[in-house]
Amino acid sequence: GRWGCHWFRPPTKGSTPLLWAVTRARAPRLPAAMNCFSPSREISVGPGVRVLCATWNVGGAKPTTAEHAGWLPAGGRGFELVVIGSQENALTIVLPHLLQLPTAHALSSEAQLVHEWERMVFERLGSEWVVLHTVGLLQMSLTVFARKHALGSISGVQSSRSATGLGHGTMGNKGGLLVALKYGNSSLGFISCHMAAHIEARDNRNHDFWEVLRETSRRAGSTTPLFSFDHLFMIGDLNYRIELPRDPLSAATVSDSQEKLRDTPEAYRAATALVRQKNFAQLLAYDQLRKSQQEGTAFVGFVEAASFAFAPTFKVERRAGTTYKKARVPSYCDRVLWKSMPTAVGNITQTYFNSVPAVSTSDHKPVVAHFSIQPTPVLHPALNSPLLPVVRLSDVRVFLRGGGIDFLSETCDPYATFSTHPPGMLGEDTPLSATLRSKRRVPWRRLLEDVTDECAREYLSAELTTARLPHGYQWAWSARELPVLRPRVQSAADLRHVNLIVNLFDHDRFGKDDSLGTIAIPLGQPAAHGGTDDAYQFDVRMPVAWEGGMAFITCVVSVAAGDAVPGALLQAQREGAGRAASTMLARQQRASCTGAPACSVQ
Secondary structure, three states: OOOOOEOOOOOOOOOEEEOEOEOOOOOOOOOHHHOOOOOOOOOEEOOOEEEEEEEEEOOOOOOOHHHHOOOOOHHHOOOOEEEEEEEOOOOOEEOHHHHOOOEOOOOOHHHOOEEOOHHHHHHHHOOOEEEEEEEEEOOEEEEEEEEHHHHHHEEEEEEEEEEOOOOOOOOOOOEEEEEEEEEOOEEEEEEEEEOOOOHHHHHHHHHHHHHHHHHHHHHHOOOOHHHOOOEEEEEEEOOOOEOOEOOOOOOOEOOOOOOOOOOOHHHHHHHHHHHHOOOHHHHHOOEHHHHHHHHOOOOOOOEOOOOOOOOOOEOEOOOOOOOEOOOOOOEOOEEEEEEEOHHHHHHEEEEEEEEOOOOOOOOOOOEEEEEEEOOOEEOOOOOOOOOOOEEEEEEEEEEEEEOOOOOOOOEEOEEEEEEEEOOOOOOOOOEEOOOOOOEEOEEHHHHHOOOOOHHHHHHHOOOOOOOOOOEEEEEEEOHHHOOOEOOOOOOHHHHHHOEEEEEEEEOOOOOOEEEEEEEEEEOOOOOOOOOOOOEEEEEEEEEEEEOOEEEEEEEEEEEEOHHHHHHHHHHHHHOOOOOOOEEHHHHHHHHHHHOOOOOOEO
């Protein structure tokens, strides 16, 4: 979509522009287990990994042994990891020791159940494989199998889950499951979801997306999964539907016309006609998930295959081949998407992507994807030194379009935290911007009058088909209010592997601070720039996906390294840079002395 993985804007004089689609974050740090650095002067590279990801709504039936042959190579040939997310499993479940499945690690209390049909998967993989980890929630399951010879490369395995279904998630019939691990130095996250059903529930599915991210991060004790991993995979029965126009000659969908959206015989006939023509690209043009991506309401920054070479996977007759039930418009409910850190985008390749039409036991067809992942370099933070690079943000402006952030005061008190991926490159004490006081909301159309940046104006003025975002906020930070950052890299060249993570928050005087979104900025020298190897700057114009609405940030990033550091520090001193900024520890100490609430993110 327009706000996909990369979008570059024509450069301004003397700078290089950069834009990455992004999503939100919560707490400011990864678990300590993920920070495995030790002092060194060399960048080392670990092993790469080949991953098979499959999602399968089994429709309450046990698949047959023969059906696995259509998607899983015998012996797991060609892979080190096999990841399977399944939905609508029969509730007949057994403990791993009853199945006699070897496990690489003792399974946690949250991940001690394995659905019986997965024994077939294990048997097809063979004796050179183990169950690395599995986590379940009622009829959902996410299992990671690993080849035995790869176990020495795997560390930091953890899991979490989120219930989003009936009774505000208490029933667990919908939700998401997370398994996280490190393979060599590459951090990988796998989330399997089963989201809200029915064509009219796109807004609910968007909400499920955010709730799963919020709850899995909190229970795993990490930042949001969106900014915790080199590569994050999101698979499952996401339940987004094909929303065809009410009038085949009109581009307006039923939701655009404010009529109740529903499956209709006319939509069914139109969709099946496109399937017979193998015009899958036209079907995807009406796909709700891609529309949510374009509007910035869910899955911003995630990618999937640009084109599909297979028919919609739902809702089919339980027979081989693809025959659709007339009760539902054929849709691509079953998906495999991924999102990479900006510095790791070039390290992953999807080598295969298809459905398995031969499956006859479910009303969904499984979807399978293969990935080849190149290793992430190992960075070793340097000790404090006067010659550490200097990174500064300037001309920072933020525009928000959403609902009311504070319903009582109708104001926003924004601040930003700064961290890195890989973690730890700014030290242990998180730098903070100054907190701006009482930025009052205005009608969002009034906000647009103050937006001079063309990219921001185009993004924020989009007409949405589901979310209602009536209000707007804007603010700017001065040089005094922003910290001067000193990444602990061994050399300026190491910055090409470092992402600056900027988390936006609204300070709440009486409760937890609310997230306003997150961006990730790669700090390496752009391919074309107006400076030198030791001193360069580039413009950033980024949409910020935020659960409460839409946001956009513009700024200039300046980097000085090597011989340029003394001059950069002198310039920062002259401008009073960072004098009103702070750190997380200093803020907490002030709060303890005054009795005010400490910084607490939500």
